[in-house]
Amino acid sequence: MVKETIDPLALQYEFAKRSFYEFLSERDHIRPYITPPKTPVLLLDLEGIKRRYLEVKYHFSQFKVYYAVKANDHVGVLKTLSELGAGFEVASSEELSKVLSLGVKPERVISSNPVKPPDFIDYANKQGVNRFAVDSFAEVDKVSKIAPRSRVYVRLVVPNEGSDWPLSKKFGVDVDTALDILEYAQERGLIPYGITFHVGSQCNNFRNWLIGIKRASELWQKVKARGIRLQALNLGGGIPVKYTYEALRIEDIAYYVKGLLQKFMPAAPHELQIEPGRGIVGDQGIMVCRVIGKAKRGDENWLYIDTGVFNGLAEALGGIRYAFYLDGEGELKEWTIGGVSCDSMDVIARRVALPEPEVGDYLYILSAGAYTTVYAAPFNGFPVPDVVCLEAWP
Ligand SMILES: Cc1ncc(COP(=O)(O)O)c(C=O)c1O
Known part of the structure; x- marks a missing residue:
């Protein structure tokens, strides 16, 4: 033979x-x-970026999509996405001013970096951006001083196994700490707004979304039991691209995630969000x-x-x-x-x-x-x- x-x-x-x-x-x-x-x-193929964004929108139809500007902040990319009505996730004054200069309204912008420079919070607040991620008491103190009455969403830690570019080593807290942070935020005059997590960039492991949504569901219940009503669940980024292997497809991730939400969070949050970067432009x-x-x-x-x-x-x-x-x-x-x-x-x-x-x-x-x-x-x-x-x- x-x-x-x-x-x-x-x-x-x-x-x-x-x-x-x-x-x-x-x-x-x-x-x-x-x-x-x-x-x-x-x-850079702007037509392809447009197609890819629309694909994400189509498959994640109940979600608001906030493009993570850090992935590629070229003005051509931002303009293409802003014309399609995308939201934007920004981390710095520079990123924010680029987005605003295209005529994007501040209501279309969020900031999910859990630890932000004070001058950025100040600039964002003055421009009318008022949604910030937090994952520490110190950040709550900072945001409440610089941008009082802002809305804050807490970042949970989730496994990043199978993600080629893990992001869990630096940010995120467990469910009970997240609960205390949200309660503390309320005491400090901020509005507890939601929950976020990041499965790791270039994520090829469905299980990370499973754990993330399970933890978010547990936190959602615990927060509710303390009389706090949240609004938004933000699933971060993680949608992978091709590189040297066939990566998970957007439609499969969306199908899986929607199934998880039905199972674990049937009384769905008012607002579902994702903030892909690599998955749109990579x-x-x-x-x-x-x-x-x-x-x-x-x-x-x-x-x-x-x-x-x-x-x-x-x-x-x-x-x-x-x-x-x-x-x-x-x-x-x-x-x-x-x-x-x-x-x-x-x-x-x-x-x-x-x-x-x-x-x-x-x-x-x-x-x-x-x-x-x-x-x-x-x-x-x-x-x-x-x-x-x-x-x-x-
Ligand atoms: C807070 C946050 N959101 C979204 C993203 C975008 O992730 P990805 O490029 O994997 O979609 C990142 C990437 O670092 C991030 O830190």
Whole structure:
């Protein structure tokens, strides 16, 4: 019997190649831009962002959607979403002023960072934004002093297992502490408004939503028993994108979450909210770079590109593994991809299957629309990638 062998390099490369051509096949308007004279550049498909937002709206039809501006704060993205009536989740005065400058009313804005700088709370309050997440007594004190009578929602801690970019190590409290925080907020003249949690960014584990909703339901009952009426349940972000594997689909997450809400919170909160960032923009961007060098170091094949972890690919240092594609016919090899700077931390990925490139070749980094250029700094004098927003219409 002939045993079929699976070539892991070919599998990996084919996945990236297919993702690359699928991206282009739906986007004729992007083809002319994929060999730019100057790199690195992030090509962002505004039409795709629009489609993705509408998909989220469709599947989470009972929810208000607040786009998490931190994922990509390019004005083209914000304008596209604001024209569709999206809400926005902001963490800083800069993010808020960008959103407001587009004519977005403050009632469409929330701030879910549980620990906020005082000057931001002050600015937000003066602009008319009055919904803030909290997860400590100190934050309640701060918000009540700077923005009295604001509405506050408490952040619960939930497991972030199976999320490539966990967010539970820094924020969130258990149910009983959350209860005390909400009660304390009321005593301090704030309005207990709701509950939030975050399942972790790039979440591919339904169970995190299950635990989150169960804990929220328990807290909701306990708060009610103390005579406090909440209004909103905010499920945070977490919707995943493609990278190097097929991620959970929005429709499946929405179906599952709605089932959980029916089961655990049948007397539904008046207001259901989500605040996706990565899930809206991640797959709508492609980073175009160039190979600037190659080397063999021991057994390792290295290639170097003209961007790096300091210039837009910071998430490569954590749990995010990008898909890389370059056009070539030769034998596939495993490559370590080094960034442009002198720093030896600046390694973007290891064990990447690619044909042998030539210096000067274009290298495409897929699913690069979220948490890339927003992190970028011109370290070592290397520029942050230009962002080119592309629309299907002239
Ligand atoms: C409070 C809050 N909301 C929403 C998001 C967006 O999450 P994601 O990009 O996973 O959708 C984040 C991400 O850090 C966050 O901190």
